[in-house]
Amino acid sequence: MPDIPWSTPTVPAPGAEVYIMASRFETDSLVGAFRFFLKSPGIIRQIRSAPGAHGVALRARVLSRTFLTLSAWEDRDALYRFARSEPHRSSSRAAAASMRESAFTFWSAPASELPITWAEAERRLADAARESRS
Numbered sequence: 765m766p767d768i769p770w771s772t773p774t775v776p777a778p779g780a781e782v783y784i785m786a787s788r789f790e791t792d793s794l795v796g797a798f799r800f801f802l803k804s805p806g807i808i809r810q811i812r813s814a815p816g817a818h819g820v821a822l823r824a825r826v827l828s829r830t831f832l833t834l835s836a837w838e839d840r841d842a843l844y845r846f847a848r849s850e851p852h853r854s855s856s857r858a859a860a861a862s863m864r865e866s867a868f869t870f871w872s873a874p875a876s877e878l879p880i881t882w883a884e885a886e887r888r889l890a891d892a893a894r895e896s897r898s
Contacts, residue, residue: 768804768822770834773812776875782818782836785843786885788867789831789859796862797829803855804831810852811835816842819878829864834885836878840870867893 776782791797801824811820816838823832837843846852869892873880 767824768808768820770819770821770879771808771812772819772878773814773817776818776836776838776878778875780838780875781872782838782875782878783840783843784834784836784871784873784880786869786880786889787833788865788889789833789863790865791829791831791859791862792864793862794827794829796859797826797831799862800831800859801826803851803859807852807855810849811846814842814846814849817846818875819880821879821882823882832882832885832889834880834882836875836880 789800791800804822804824808820808822811817817835818838819834819836821834823834825831835843837846847856867889869885869888871888
């Protein structure tokens with residue numbers, strides 16, 4: 765399945781720090797994966813118009829039932845306001861019923877490092893998973 769490449773809804777100010785979130789979701793079935801995938805474009809559109817959003821991308825591996833998301837925000841509050849807003853709020857609650865596993869990691873970085881690479885996001889997710897098992 766094609767990825768949704770990085771897009772920049774609003775360019776951060778020169779020299780700004782951004783708050784980054786990477787996530788990994790694995791559904792418990794192909795039906796759940798297709799549901800997640802079909803909801804994804806609407807959520808991406810929502811992020812693109814969300815106040816404080818500086819970037820978003822999705823890596824969808826539907827047949828493997830795995831999805832990675834990557835987003836950059838003005839600050840933590842901007843991310844949390846988005847997460848509590850509709851349709852994301854309802855979609856994430858509905859998706860939780862078909863999740864086998866989910867993982868999140870957050871960090872701050874200079875805006876000049878955008879866009880964040882998938883390799884960096886996956887490395888940070890793996891580091892977070894190792895830390896949670898220790």
